[in-house]
Amino acid sequence: MNLLFPHSIHHVLIIIFIFNLSTLSFIYSQVEEPNENSADTTVKRELSLNAYPYIYYTPETELAFGAGGILIFYTSQSPVTLPSKLVLGGYYSTKKQYKITLDPTFYFLDNNLFINLPLSYGYFVDRFYGIGPTSTDVGDENYTSRVYTATLFLQIPSYWFTSDRTGLILDFNYTEMVDKQTNQELVNNSVVGSNGGSSVGIGVQAVWDSRDNLFFPNEGKYSSLKFLSYPIGDFNFYMFELDIRHYSSFSKDHILAGQAYFNSAGGSIPFYKVPALGGQNRMRGYYFGRYRDNVYYTFQLEYRQYFWWRFGYVLFGGIGGVASSPDKLRIDEFQFSYGAGLRYLFNKDQKVNVRVDFGIGSNGSTGIYFGIEEAF
Numbered sequence: 001m002n003l004l005f006p007h008s009i010h011h012v013l014i015i016i017f018i019f020n021l022s023t024l025s026f027i028y029s030q031v032e033e034p035n036e037n038s039a040d041t042t043v044k045r046e047l048s049l050n051a052y053p054y055i056y057y058t059p060e061t062e063l064a065f066g067a068g069g070i071l072i073f074y075t076s077q078s079p080v081t082l083p084s085k086l087v088l089g090g091y092y093s094t095k096k097q098y099k100i101t102l103d104p105t106f107y108f109l110d111n112n113l114f115i116n117l118p119l120s121y122g123y124f125v126d127r128f129y130g131i132g133p134t135s136t137d138v139g140d141e142n143y144t145s146r147v148y149t150a151t152l153f154l155q156i157p158s159y160w161f162t163s164d165r166t167g168l169i170l171d172f173n174y175t176e177m178v179d180k181q182t183n184q185e186l187v188n189n190s191v192v193g194s195n196g197g198s199s200v201g202i203g204v205q206a207v208w209d210s211r212d213n214l215f216f217p218n219e220g221k222y223s224s225l226k227f228l229s230y231p232i233g234d235f236n237f238y239m240f241e242l243d244i245r246h247y248s249s250f251s252k253d254h255i256l257a258g259q260a261y262f263n264s265a266g267g268s269i270p271f272y273k274v275p276a277l278g279g280q281n282r283m284r285g286y287y288f289g290r291y292r293d294n295v296y297y298t299f300q301l302e303y304r305q306y307f308w309w310r311f312g313y314v315l316f317g318g319i320g321g322v323a324s325s326p327d328k329l330r331i332d333e334f335q336f337s338y339g340a341g342l343r344y345l346f347n348k349d350q351k352v353n354v355r356v357d358f359g360i361g362s363n364g365s366t367g368i369y370f371g372i373e374e375a376f
Contacts, residue, residue, distance in 0.1 A: 045074040045081075050347050052354060054091075054370060066091030070372055072350050075108050082107040082214060083350060087372060098123050114165055116153040122146070128183055128271060131191065131292055133322050133333040143186055144179040145196065145272075148172075155207065163206035169228060171201040175272055185271075193270025197234030203227050211247065215373055216304075216351035217257075218249040230267075237267030239275075245376055253312075255304040259376045263296045264326075275322065277335065280369040281376055283320045284359030285337040287367070293322035295329070302375065304343075312343035312353070316375070336362035341369075 051069035068089030074081050084107050090100040099122035106115045127141040155167030177196035180186040186194045204227055211220035226241040242262040249255045261282055263275040275296035278286030282298045298320030306312035317338040323329045341357035357369040369375075 045077050046349060047071070047073040048347055048349065050352065052346070064091050064093035064097070068372060070347070070352060072347065072352070075106060076110070078110050080110050082111050089372075095125070096123070097125055112157055114153070114155040114167070116151075118149070118151050120147070120149045123178075126272075127287060127289065128186065128191075129290055129292070130185060131271070131274060132324070133291055133293060133330070135291060140182040140184060142181045143177070143183045144181065146176040146178055148174045153205065155205065158206065161206060163208050163225075165207045165209070167205060169201070169203040169205055169226065171203070171228060171230075172199075173273065174198045175270070191271045192235065192268055193272055197270060199230045199235050199237075199270065199273065200232035201228040201230040201239075203229060203239075213351055215347075216253075216255075216353065217247040218253065218255055219247055221246050235268045235270050235273075237265060237269040237273070239263070239265045239273075253304070253306050257302045257304060257374075257376065259298075259300050261296075261298045265294050269294070277320055277322055278361075278367075280357075280367075280371060283318050283335065283337045283361070284316065284339055284357055284369060284375065285361035285367050286335065286359075286363075286365055290361075290365065291322045291335065294324050295326055296320070296322045297329070300337075300376070304374070306343070306345070310345035310348065312345065314341045314343065314355075314357070316340070316357075316359075 049069065049071045051067065053065075053067045055063070055065055066089065068087070071086040072083050073085075075084055085105050087103040088101070090098065092098040099120065101118070101120045103118040104116070107113070108115070123144075123146050125142055125144050128143060129135040129137060129141050150172045152170040153167065155165040158164065158166035175193070175196040177186070177194070180194070185191050189195065206225045208221065208223040211217035211222055222243075222245040224241070224243040226243075227238070229238045230236065240263070244260045246258045247255060259282070265273070265275055271292070272289075274292040275294065276289040277283050277291040277296055277298070279288035282300060298318055300316060300318030302314050302316040304312065304314045317336070319334055319336050321329060321334045323333070337359050339357060339359035341355055343353040343355055346352065346354050352373060355369070355371055355374065357375070359367045359369065
């Protein structure tokens with residue numbers, strides 16, 4: 001779970017209670033029978049639960065309270081089985097905004113079957129700035145919506161393609177427009193999706209994954225190629241996504257990570273599904289959706305290091321932009337972001353971090369982000 005607080009740092013107060021995380025966590029160990037082909041007499045497959053509360057305040061959201069947790073476990077005693085996880089989180093603000101997320105991920109049959117089923121429900125006072133790389137902030141961008149999402153990723157080893165895993169995606173989104181407020185593009189119904197609606201997509205994804213750790217990789221690569229078509233519901237559109245990541249270390253846990261990301265969409269796309277720049281994972285420092293258009297690309301670098309006990313820091317920078325088509329991308333419309341973050345290693349065995357990042361955009365925007373695991 002990740003949370004974005006996309007407001008000026010001068011108006012943001014964050015109080016994070018990660019009080020004695022060791023007492024909020026427990027470890028249950030399962031011991032495998034001795035392996036006759038190994039010098040080790042036991043192989044431990046551990047189940048761990050870590051939980052944390054937090055509080056934050058902004059003038060826009062007022063006081064908000066939240067809690068989250070991550071359960072890590074193994075579906076078999078095989079030493080090659082990757083860790084599965086169940087992430088649950090939610091927050092509620094005094095302005096009656098809230099979001100609940102559940103994100104389970106499973107590896108079965110020695111990683112030959114991968115299942116991911118993220119679910120979320122939220123009530124938001126969001127912002128829509130318009131479409132295009134030159135959209136302006138005039139102060140009437142707010143609108144209120146209620147959103148339900150569910151996505152199923154089902155993947156198996158690829159026997160006919162060069163990827164490590166290939167599989168099916170089913171995606172569902174229902175957005176209810178509660179209040180358009182003073183947002184003129186929504187009030188005038190001048191963009192697709194002004195009245196909300198439902199969309200059901202089906203697609204395929206190919207994944208190449210050689211990371212040495214799922215939560216904090218020191219070495220390896222991750223690449224994902226995804227295509228989705230949405231023929232069912234109130235809209236008819238498609239989306240294409242390419243996500244390439246690379247990790248290398250100078251020494252143990254001194255890591256340089258890079259990501260190249262491309263997202264393209266076409267058809268009758270509701271404005272809230274148009275590729276969007278910003279957020280908690282890419283182009284930190286920009287409000288998610290500050291710039292939207294049919295094509296979105298970004299490239300970012302991040303340096304990660306632990307410096308004392310369980311604490312670490314990151315330094316990051318990124319460049320990105322949006323356009324109506326790839327040939328319309330212009331250098332003078334690129335956006336830049338940079339920043340730094342603090343890490344706390346609250347699950348030492350699996351190397352899972354709690355993170356707090358502060359990002360700055362080239363237009364002077366800022367964002368503070370809190371969550372579990374790395375941005376990418």
